[in-house]
Amino acid sequence: MKVYVSLFVLIAALMSYMWRDTFDPDSVRGARVLITGASSGIGEQMAYHYAKFGAQIIITARRLEALKKVAQKCVKLGAQKMMYMTGDMSDPADPERVVKYAVEKLGGLDFLVLNHVGDTNVEFWNRDADHVRSLMQVNFVSYTQMTAAALPALETSAGSIIVVSSMAGKLASPFVAPYTSTKFAMNGFFGAMQSELAMQKSNVSVSIMILGLIDTESAMRKIRGFSTMTAYPASEAALSIIKAGASRQKEAYYPWFHYFTCLINNVFPFLKDLLLSGLSKDNKD
Ligand SMILES: NC(=O)c1ccc[n+]([C@@H]2O[C@H](COP(=O)([O-])OP(=O)(O)OC[C@H]3O[C@@H](n4cnc5c(N)ncnc54)[C@H](OP(=O)(O)O)[C@@H]3O)[C@@H](O)[C@H]2O)c1
Numbered sequence: 479m480k481v482y483v484s485l486f487v488l489i490a491a492l493m494s495y496m497w498r499d500t501f502d503p504d505s506v507r508g509a510r511v512l513i514t515g516a517s518s519g520i521g522e523q524m525a526y527h528y529a530k531f532g533a534q535i536i537i538t539a540r541r542l543e544a545l546k547k548v549a550q551k552c553v554k555l556g557a558q559k560m561m562y563m564t565g566d567m568s569d570p571a572d573p574e575r576v577v578k579y580a581v582e583k584l585g586g587l588d589f590l591v592l593n594h595v596g597d598t599n600v601e602f603w604n605r606d607a608d609h610v611r612s613l614m615q616v617n618f619v620s621y622t623q624m625t626a627a628a629l630p631a632l633e634t635s636a637g638s639i640i641v642v643s644s645m646a647g648k649l650a651s652p653f654v655a656p657y658t659s660t661k662f663a664m665n666g667f668f669g670a671m672q673s674e675l676a677m678q679k680s681n682v683s684v685s686i687m688i689l690g691l692i693d694t695e696s697a698m699r700k701i702r703g704f705s706t707m708t709a710y711p712a713s714e715a716a717l718s719i720i721k722a723g724a725s726r727q728k729e730a731y732y733p734w735f736h737y738f739t740c741l742i743n744n745v746f747p748f749l750k751d752l753l754l755s756g757l758s759k760d761n762k763d
Contacts, residue, residue: 497734501721507532508558510584510635512577514567514624515594517544519694520642523716524591525552531720534559536580539594540566559584567594567616573623577631587631589723592621593642595657600700603655610656617660622667629682636681640723641668645690648740649750653704672728683726687719690736 511528515521517539525537529552537545537552545562552560561583565576581587596616598609625639632639646654647661665686672684691697693709701707715732722730731737743750 499721500725502724503531505724506589506720509533509588510580510586511589511591512536512538512580512584512587512628513591513593514538514565514576515642516548517541519696520689520692520712520716520719521591521593522548523713524593524720525549526555526713527717527720529553529555529557529560532556532558533589534584536561536563536583538563538565538576538580540564567620568596568612570615570619570623573620574627577624577627581628581631586635587628588635588637589640590624590628590632590637591640591642591719591723592624593640593719594620597696598654598657600653600704602653610659613656613660614663617657618663618667621664625671632682633680638683638685638723638726639668639671640685640687640719642687642689642719643668645688645736645739648688649743683723683728685723685727686729687722688729688731688736688740689715689719690731690733690739692732 506528509528509531511533513521513524513528513535516525516537521537521539525535525548528535535552535557537548539545542562542564545564549560549562563576563579565572567573577587577590594616596613598613621641628637628639631637641664643664644657644661645651646658647665650662651658668684668686672686675682675684691701691705691707691709692712692715694712698709710733718730718732731740
């Protein structure tokens with residue numbers, strides 16, 4: 479018994495050491511940041527946090543008026559420099575265009591924050607393979623295009639790529655087959671990139687952020703009637719993403735306990751259906 483208690487204490491101590499908050503706000507003060515999908519939700523909240531830390535920010539999404547509003551608030555919150563540009567990541571030309579604009583306007587880049595996500599329904603897969611293809615462009619291919627375009631600038635600044643992923647990229651999730659596929663692709667691609675960059679002794683870091691359910695307007699609208707799971711605050715999620723990127727963590731979880739959800743799923747895969755038992759078609763309003 480004593481052995482188990484000691485082992486538990488040792489693991490807990492190691493975990494709290496690994497997950498201690500090493501974030502230094504100075505590391506993002508004046509930093510040149512490009513945030514995608516920042517006209518609403520988690521991206522918008524990240525823009526506000528970066529602004530409070532005094533970063534130089536460019537935000538992008540499709541809706542011009544929404545971007546303008548976010549930018550105005552960022553200026554009030556203390557952004558050193560604040561710009562916005564529209565871009566549609568379903569257009570294969572836009573990812574590179576947006577990055578080029580940001581690098582030119584900011585005179586380089588320290589953080590590329592890839593966060594945008596295309597619209598998809600929460601439902602049993604409706605056999606629409608064209609939707610899978612177009613969602614792949616928005617949620618995944620555009621991420622790789624922006625990364626390719628930004629790498630030279632990030633190599634110059636020893637910068638960071640922050641990828642906003644999901645528990646749906648760790649556990650294949652029902653009702654969101656196209657979405658979950660894009661997030662698995664993202665985790666695979668950027669996980670491979672981490673290894674390749676390490677092998678090349680690159681000074682660029684890649685942080686993959688795994689999020690649980692977050693209370694953004696779009697997420698809450700979509701899961702209504704499908705899930706009784708607790709949703710966590712977008713502002714806190716946004717801050718944890720910024721911290722993970724600034725401290726160059728390879729992978730981080732918000733809420734933190736989802737690290738264990740994934741661990742348990744890997745050991746006991748059959749438990750997934752129990753975990754997701756709150757998701758039921760029958761619960762639909
Ligand atoms: N909320 C959650 O529960 C949750 C959980 C796990 C992971 N995540 C991840 O967190 C990230 C943000 O999610 P969120 O809930 O904040 O989403 P959201 O509120 O729906 O925001 C999505 C953003 O992406 C932009 N966007 C959508 N389609 C686009 C396109 N074709 N081209 C360019 N921009 C586009 C939207 O702006 P426009 O409409 O103006 O283009 C918006 O700014 C996503 O990567 C998502 O997968 C969220």
